[in-house]
Amino acid sequence: xxxxxPSWAVHLTQxxxxxxxxxxxxxxxxxxxxxxxxxxxxxxxxxxxxxSAEDILEALKPLLSKYDCFLTINDEIVEVGGRVxxxxxxxxxxxxGDIVSEASAFAREAEVKKGMDDAQITGSASSYARKYALxxxxxxxxxxxxxATNTHGKGEPSYxxxxxxxxxxx
Numbered sequence: 001x002x003x004x005x006p007s008w009a010v011h012l013t014q015x016x017x018x019x020x021x022x023x024x025x026x027x028x029x030x031x032x033x034x035x036x037x038x039x040x041x042x043x044x045x046x047x048x049x050x051x052s053a054e055d056i057l058e059a060l061k062p063l064l065s066k067y068d069c070f071l072t073i074n075d076e077i078v079e080v081g082g083r084v085x086x087x088x089x090x091x092x093x094x095x096x097g098d099i100v101s102e103a104s105a106f107a108r109e110a111e112v113k114k115g116m117d118d119a120q121i122t123g124s125a126s127s128y129a130r131k132y133a134l135x136x137x138x139x140x141x142x143x144x145x146x147x148a149t150n151t152h153g154k155g156e157p158s159y160x161x162x163x164x165x166x167x168x169x170x
Contacts, residue, residue, distance in 0.1 A: 023094075024094070024098065024100045030063075031067060035059055035063060037058075037140060039055075051131075053130045053131040060138070068095045069094055069095065070095065072093070073088060073089070073134075074089050074091075075087065085106045085108050085109065087105075087129065088104065088126065088130040090136075104136075107126070108125065
């Protein structure tokens with residue numbers, strides 16, 4: 001579990017695909033409106049509150065049951081420009097199999113991470129990408145989250161989000 005946004009993890013893009021079934025926009029609207037996933041964890045180093053992918057999933061499960069849906073999250077390892085990224089895709093489906101919505105997010109694996117073996121590095125990138133795929137799918141805004149603003153004592157927080165699009169690279 002990550003206690004803060006690691007500097008090596010770069011959230012590059014979020015893509016949301018909405019399908020065109022009559023009831024799917026209503027399902028997404030209800031789930032996104034009713035979902036309450038508070039930042040119930042505190043980073044002891046930085047002193048800020050945050051939520052994990054597990055927190056989001058715990059809050060989401062009763063709504064999945066209520067609206068007769070299920071969620072899958074899949075990871076794919078992709079290489080872009082010689083760097084390895086984990087692409088996580090969260091897919092919300094109705095029980096009969098129609099896709100309601102889908103979102104993807106990327107996190108870059110660190111080349112070296114002190115104190116972690118290769119499997120732990122990949123697992124950290126996966127957890128991070130999954131959290132942001134869920135954020136995109138469920139319209140959870142982390143703009144004011146410590147992940148976006150924490151500088152870990154290195155000056156004032158920057159509120160400009162630096163992103164790079166992978167379009168055309170994959």
